[in-house]
Amino acid sequence: MAIFGVVFLGFVLTRTDYSRAITLGIFTSALVLVPAPYFVGTAALHQALALGGLLAAAAAGSFALRVTPDVAVHTNTSIKTEFYNLDVHTYSNAFPKSAVRGGALARIGDRYLLVSGDGHLHVFSWEAVDHMTVHTLPYLVPINGEAFSAAAGRPWADRSDWVPQETQSREAGHEILNPEWFRTYDLLVQEVGASTRIFVSHAYWRVGQECWTERISVLEANRAALLRGESVSGWRTLYETSPCLPTRGEHRRRGIPFVGYFGGGRMALLNPETLLLTVGDFGFDGAASVHAYAQDPAASYGKTLAINITDGNTQIFTIGHRNAEGLYIDRSGTIWSTEHGPQGGDELNQLVRGANYGWPFATYGTDYGSFSWPLNKPDAEQKGYEAPVFAWVPSIAVSNLVGVERGLFAQWRGDLLIATLKAATLFRARVRDGQVKYLEPIAIGSRIRDLIEGNDGSLLLWTDEQKLISLRPKEGATGETLFAEKCSGCHQPNLMSGNRIGPDLVGIVGRQVASVTSYPDYSSSLHRIGGTWTEERLNEFLKAPSVFCPGTRMDFPGDVSATERRAILSYLRTL
Numbered sequence: 001m002a003i004f005g006v007v008f009l010g011f012v013l014t015r016t017d018y019s020r021a022i023t024l025g026i027f028t029s030a031l032v033l034v035p036a037p038y039f040v041g042t043a044a045l046h047q048a049l050a051l052g053g054l055l056a057a058a059a060a061g062s063f064a065l066r067v068t069p070d071v072a073v074h075t076n077t078s079i080k081t082e083f084y085n086l087d088v089h090t091y092s093n094a095f096p097k098s099a100v101r102g103g104a105l106a107r108i109g110d111r112y113l114l115v116s117g118d119g120h121l122h123v124f125s126w127e128a129v130d131h132m133t134v135h136t137l138p139y140l141v142p143i144n145g146e147a148f149s150a151a152a153g154r155p156w157a158d159r160s161d162w163v164p165q166e167t168q169s170r171e172a173g174h175e176i177l178n179p180e181w182f183r184t185y186d187l188l189v190q191e192v193g194a195s196t197r198i199f200v201s202h203a204y205w206r207v208g209q210e211c212w213t214e215r216i217s218v219l220e221a222n223r224a225a226l227l228r229g230e231s232v233s234g235w236r237t238l239y240e241t242s243p244c245l246p247t248r249g250e251h252r253r254r255g256i257p258f259v260g261y262f263g264g265g266r267m268a269l270l271n272p273e274t275l276l277l278t279v280g281d282f283g284f285d286g287a288a289s290v291h292a293y294a295q296d297p298a299a300s301y302g303k304t305l306a307i308n309i310t311d312g313n314t315q316i317f318t319i320g321h322r323n324a325e326g327l328y329i330d331r332s333g334t335i336w337s338t339e340h341g342p343q344g345g346d347e348l349n350q351l352v353r354g355a356n357y358g359w360p361f362a363t364y365g366t367d368y369g370s371f372s373w374p375l376n377k378p379d380a381e382q383k384g385y386e387a388p389v390f391a392w393v394p395s396i397a398v399s400n401l402v403g404v405e406r407g408l409f410a411q412w413r414g415d416l417l418i419a420t421l422k423a424a425t426l427f428r429a430r431v432r433d434g435q436v437k438y439l440e441p442i443a444i445g446s447r448i449r450d451l452i453e454g455n456d457g458s459l460l461l462w463t464d465e466q467k468l469i470s471l472r473p474k475e476g477a478t479g480e481t482l483f484a485e486k487c488s489g490c491h492q493p494n495l496m497s498g499n500r501i502g503p504d505l506v507g508i509v510g511r512q513v514a515s516v517t518s519y520p521d522y523s524s525s526l527h528r529i530g531g532t533w534t535e536e537r538l539n540e541f542l543k544a545p546s547v548f549c550p551g552t553r554m555d556f557p558g559d560v561s562a563t564e565r566r567a568i569l570s571y572l573r574t575l
Contacts, residue, residue: 004030029057074130078474081428081442083411085474085481092467094132095122099145099156101464102183104400104450108196109223112454114462115200117183118156119143123227124468132468135229141200142217142235145182148205151247152177177247177258185214185265186400186450188275190309196223197309201265201277204240211244214263214279214300216307238275239307239314241300245282251290259283266327266400268335275307276317278324278337285322285360287367287374294320294359302359304337304351320357320385324349326401326418334434338398338418339388341365342373346398347388348418350434358385364393390429390436397422400450408457409473419448419461426451426461444469479571482564490556493575502554508533509573525551535569542568 004027033054040050072094079086095114102117111125119141124134149156156179188199198219205212216239221232247257264280281302286292294302297316304317304324326338335351345365349357360375362385367373377383392398399419404412416429424447428440447464454460454470461469474481483493490502503519511533514522526549531537541548542565544558560568 072132074132079442079444079471082440084409085484086442087472087474089129089470089472090467091132091469092465094124094134094468095466096120096136098466100158100180100183101466102185102449103462103466104184104187105452105460105462106187106189107452107455108189108198109191109227110455111227112452112460113187113189113198114468115141115184115187116466118145119184119200119202121198137226137229139198139219139226139232139235141184141202142204142215142237143182143184143200143202144205144207145179145203147207148177148182148203148212149179151205151207151210152179154179156180156182175252175255175257178256178260181258181260182212183260185263186267188267188269190269190272191223192272194222194224195220196226198226199238199267199275201263201267203260203263206244209244209246210248211246212258212260213244214241214265215239216267216275216277218309238309238312239277239305241279243299245284245301253283253289255288256283262323262340264321264324266324266337268327268329270306270329273309275309276327276329276335277305277307278321278327279303279305280321280323280340281359285375287360292360292375294322295356295361317353318351318355318357318386320355320359320362322359322363325399328401328403328416330403331405336401336403336416338401340398341391341395343368343370344393344395345373346392346395348390348398348401348416348429348436349386349388352386355386356384357388358383361385364388364391365395389431389434390439395422396420396425396427397447399448402451402453402459404453406453406457409459417451417459419451421447421449421464424448479567479569482568483571486556486560486564487568490554493571505572506575508575509535509538509569521553523549523551523553525549526553535573538569538572539565 036050040046073092075090077088079088095116098116098120099118104115106113108123111123114122114124116122121137121139122134123137124132126132145156158180182203185201190197199216201214201216203212204215215237217235218238219232219235226232246252253259259282262280262282264278266278268276270276279300279302281294283289284291284293284301293299297319302321303319304321306315306317321339323340324337325340328336330336337349337351339347339349341347341363342365345363361377363373363376365373397420399421401416401418404415404417412428416431418427418429420427424443424445426442426444426448428442430437444461446467446469448461449464450462452460459471463469490500492500492504495504495506499519503516513529513531513533514526529549542558542560545552545554545556
């Protein structure tokens with residue numbers, strides 16, 4: 001009883017969700033098993049029957065756990081950053097499992113839309129922070145992963161024991177195809193009055209030709225009808241890349257014929273009539289293939305493309321890209337893109353119409369297992385290639401990026417938030433005058449596939465572990481958080497680096513007023529007050545410093561609620 005009580009108390013204090021049914025079952029089993037030996041006795045037959053019953057119950061319980069569907073789990077943690085303590089809510093098993101990783105997020109009305117890696121659409125929202133509602137829409141994206149997996153001779157599913165990425169993919173001397181990389185790339189929602197257009201970029205397999213392309217499929221319908229899951233007109237193809245990329249023959253990519261994770265596929269609206277799409281080179285870089293498509297104006301690959309939404313008419317916007325995984329257009333019209341380099345050389349770029357970004361002839365990365373990239377031109381910077389704003393060496397595996405536009409993260413407004421896969425980190429880039437002034441890494445601990453800014457300014461992250469993560473500034477519920485927000489600009493809670501504008505507050509409760517000898521700037525009015533800092537006096541001071549001590553130099557108006565003052569005082573007692 002004591003052990004279970006402590007465990008349950010821990011669940012409550014950490015706000016951890018758990019299976020009530022399983023926990024109650026284990027607790028009940030314990031209550032039964034503790035006195036059971038006294039009732040069974042010492043007879044061998046009775047002991048054998050009891051042991052048999054126990055083994056049968058264990059087997060039944062194990063089977064029940066295997067067949068029980070995954071239970072949605074919500075956990076709450078905190079992450080400390082330079083300007084904010086982040087309130088982190090993670091939702092696991094909230095969505096039906098996708099066959100493959102991938103997927104993307106978008107806002108739709110006052111709710112949100114998720115497309116899974118295998119093309120299912122899910123609408124979700126929150127009734128409360130611990131109660132997410134999810135509704136699966138009946139509009140499956142026309143991604144034909146089953147046809148591709150049939151050609152590959154493998155199930156359309158993620159398999160960690162298959163051949164790893166970036167290594168030669170061979171089985172019994174033959175190049176193999178990897179269906180786990182055949183997936184959706186991005187999701188974009190365009191609100192047009194009462195109607196909604198849903199754009200999804202995805203891989204597409206041409207069965208008869210044994211080749212694949214990248215497509216944009218569009219679903220347009222009345223928003224209310226669509227969100228209710230009513231019957232609407234079907235998907236149409238807005239755009240398809242060319243040429244169709246083969247998996248056989250001399251024009252294939254050698255080693256790993258299909259590298260679907262080089263697809264790019266990010267979308268953004270240049271204007272209400274024009275869609276901007278990034279298309280990766282799918283590894284057809286001139287080193288592993290005959291063609292270097294990123295520099296070929298007749299091919300779609302390694303480009304960003306401007307596509308007319310009405311008729312699909314397409315123009316090349318920029319060229320020379322390897323795999324642009326991120327795309328964001330800020331309010332000034334500046335177009336930002338994140339791009340994968342090879343072994344190192346991930347890039348943050350500003351896209352300028354007509355510019356050439358150099359791939360595969362200019363990169364800061366190297367080939368895998370090598371100390372150079374074989375196609376790098378020694379005079380690349382003199383050839384008119386557009387250089388990145390910033391590059392990461394070694395590679396962090398960048399994914400999508402967003403800019404902070406809304407008011408919830410006021411200290412981050414105008415910054416870029418860059419998601420990563422391999423680094424499992426969110427980078428905050430302070431960009432001013434077109435330059436990255438600094439990067440702040442925010443460790444998330446999961447591969448971030450996509451991110452968006454929520455309707456309320458919160459940040460929503462979608463991970464390769466099929467978790468949804470929500471980030472918000474942590475409300476001042478704890479004294480430490482409130483101290484950081486309201487006091488730390490002038491006072492230190494420790495002796496690490498001396499005094500700031502005001503004296504350190506180590507041992508403030510019970511300390512003589514104006515008594516820190518290393519701080520010479522106390523006001524004469526504070527010296528006159530004298531005495532000791534009791535909790536009562538500190539409370540009055542925090543309530544209205546200029547009233548408690550007329551003439552104080554403390555540039556703080558007070559206006560702190562009684563609840564917040566109690567929390568701050570509780571924290572000050574620990575210093």
